[in-house]
Amino acid sequence: MPELPEVEFARRQVAAWFGGHRVDEIVLHDERLLAHGATARLIGQRVNAVERRGKFLLVRLEEHTLVLHFKMTGKVVPQDGRRARMTVSIGGGLYDFVDTRRLGKAWVVEHDALDDATVVGVLARLGPEPWPVPLEAGVLHAQLGGTRRAIKVALLDQEVVAGVGNIIAAESLWRAGLNPASRAGDLTQAQLGTLCDAICAVCESVLAVEVGEEIAYLNDPGRGEAPNPFFVYQRDACTSCGAAIERLTQAGRTTYWCPTCQGGRR
DNA sequence: AATTATGTTGCTAT
DNA sequence: CATAGCAACATAAT
Secondary structure (H helix, E strand, O other), X not given: OOOHHHHHHHHHHHHHHHOOOEEEEEXXXXXXXXXXXXXXXXXXXXXXXXXXXXXXXXEEEOOEEEEEEOOOOEEEEEOOOOOOOEEEEEOOEEEEEEEOOOOOEEEEEEHHHHHOOOOOOOHHHOOOOOOOOXXXXXXXXXXXXXXXXXXXXXHHOOOOOOOOOHHHXXXXXXXXXXXOOOEHHHOOHHHHHHHHHHHHHHHHXXXXXXXXXOOOOOOOOOOOOOOOOOOOOOXXXXXXXXXXOEEEEEOOEEEXXXXXXXXXXX
């Protein structure tokens, strides 16, 4: 279930594993991941770069780009026996796209087609990147365009800001002291500037704890006993003031928030 | 058994 | 057009 920092971590790993090598073989085990036959075009091509846009991973080969989206549970891992949806043989190693819920998607496209607004989901329409440099308040303000939607809902819109998901949105709003139900278009430049800094800081802090061979997701098996690394997400008590954390449903997702630190009920 | 889960898309209604 | 709500995709855990 990666958001921007986890996909960035995956980018670094895949760059280290694939970069500079030619694809030897790709075996597609699950045609719901990628159209049948699409991988044949990649065989023998060298991986020139591995890039990230929002939550999309872009494996740039000589003629085509392999685009990956992990959705809720996808990852690329060195082959270890888990059921794989796709196996890539490259640089003398075998790497699997594993994905418990099998919601992830992949595409093979010509480089030019990445800019086509209809080819790879929302990729060509993504908003600006909020990390590693915080967005300017004015940029976020322009992206919000005076919308009347709640700020939490707007932050989840990949066309507003790229890469922010449910946890980062909640954590950022908590750090910025903003009510998640606030009308996005009503926020001041000062509030938006604080929010931009918070989003960047949350991304940085999540990335900082991703070390080792594999992305660690909060709900992964074996992580059940690990302490919750977040300040408000899945908390019972506010880590700042101790008040009871409340939850509400916005855009079908659970928002955790502190009514004391985040502007009170509305 | 029902609910929930770091995501996106598409449909329907207002 | 803007917005909200919900189902769908698929699986596992509580």
